[in-house]
Amino acid sequence: MKILDNADAGGFEVLFHANPQPMWVFNTHTLKILEVNAAAIERYGYSKEEFLTKTISDLRPAEDIPFLYEILPSITNNKTNEREFRHLTKHGTLLFVHIISYPIDFKGIKSRIVYARSLDEKRELAGKLQLTQERLLHILENTVLGFLQLDFDWTITYWNKSAESLIGYDREQVMGKNLWEVLPEILHSDFHDCFSKAMTNRENFDFVDYFWPTQRWFMCNAYPAEGGLIVHFRDITKRKLTQESLLEKIDQLKEISYLNSHALRKPIASLLGLTQLISAEMVGADEYKEIAALVNECSLELDEVVKEVNRKVSNEDYLHPLDRSIETFDFNAFLTGVVTKLQTVHTSHQLIITHNVDLIFYGSRQGIEISLKYLIDNAIKFSPGAGSVYIKTELINNNLILSIKDMGVGMDDLQLHRLFMHINQKKHVSFGSGLPRINEICRRHHGNIWIESVPGEGSVFSLRFPLSNLAAYKATGKTDFSIFQNSNIEITFDESCYCLMVNWLGFQNRNTVKDGCNRMLSMMKLYNCTRILNDNSNVLGGWMEACDWIVNKWLPIAQHTGLKHLAWVYSPSTFSKLSTIYTLSKFTGDIDTKAFDDADSALNWLDQQ
Incomplete structure (x- = not known):
């Protein structure tokens, strides 16, 4: 305990009486105030004589006195203490103060000296900050811009009302959850790439990307913030459609x-x-x-x-673009209704639904109906003597597959190749009709179209529509973040032939191909590998939208990384095979490439290199 003697009196006079902040000394036994400085007299409104008749409890509101006696042992010990209290002035004004006290021997009496700093400025600043935050929150909750905030673990910490309406999930469904678990549909897309770069590199990214579950175009800005990442985005679909x-x-x-x-x-x-x-x-x-x-x-x-x-x-179909509205509807009832209506028009053929899944679907009813009508008309046109057209729906890896089969003349390889190139033409096809337009309808759903045909036996036209987690939420009101399934790829390193064994599985698109190819690059670097067996035997449908990226981006990088020999095994799916043929025909680099019908032949070729 500090003992105040005569030698200290001068210093006490300066530090206590001349201090601009209120100070007093009180008896720790009686709590009576023994000394007070001028700043306390001015602040609290009491005269010195009045102050010296009071105890420290007299400076508090009546409702705070019980709390004072509860903590009295902690503030009358021999340690320095600090705490925030409420005090009252002589005129009843409530003061918020930060008290620092430490033990002292004052004229032979066990005491504590108190330093009282006003919290008014701090509280005023906090009030202004709270008001600013409330105003900011009001702006964020009423703007047309979607806002979301993420921490460094990609946990969603903020999700405003516009994010609810633009993306489709209510706030309570996503708060505290991992972004990539909530929206696996954007993995490996520009959303994923730019968000990751902004988070890792701590720099701003502005970009435009297509959010297929709601079929909207978003202009996004992702920028680093304390504790993670802030993203704001707006719907520019109308502008994109105008363009x-x-x-x-x-x-x-x-x-x-x-x-x-x-x-x-x-x-x-x-x-x-x-x-x-x-x-x-x-x-x-x-x-x-x-x-x-x-x-x-x-x-x-x-x-x-x-x-x-x-x-x-x-032509009305040609002149007007597709309606972009999407809705939730019973696909079984929808398909049955469309086929029944078409049957009254096409009396020459029997339209037979061989299988129809029970599914509540979220997508473009108009677009799928246009596709269905065109393909059935086309099937009847090219099978004049067959008498039947078969329609089937099935679920494959949570993809809705709609197939139309005719028993007509069929197509040879040259005709299929021409159709493949026609369907995947690069120009805009929202206007007009035909297969390019149907492919555009599928693409908007993140799907595609492919054809299988045998001359003299007929053709099968298949449309793929992936199911999204959001679609399940729209249909049931419940969140099940396991509905959407990205395609898989298996990559292993075979030491016996010193090459990467790559096995692609299921349906593929530009995003999954980019992810798989980048994983292949990582494995090449890890094992210093120069040979790849790229097996597409288990690939379904086509992946034409990824071909140019492979030719112009990935293969040159793979060549620079050291790839010398690439054996590519065809998929039994015609459009996947044609995608491979197109890719290899366009690449002009120094990688030695060759395509095969089976993996054994491909491996034998690699062994000889």
């Missing part, structure tokens, strides 16, 4: 211009030539019948061109 519509109109005008400048020229030139012969009286009487036949032929040809122009100009 697409403009580009599609340009394509449409180009097609019409081509028809006007090329297709019209031939019959018109022929008609002009024939009429000039007649005008010049260069046609004999016996030749008029032949001339009339030629005029009729040219007129019919011209009529077909004019009809084609009119179709492109006035």
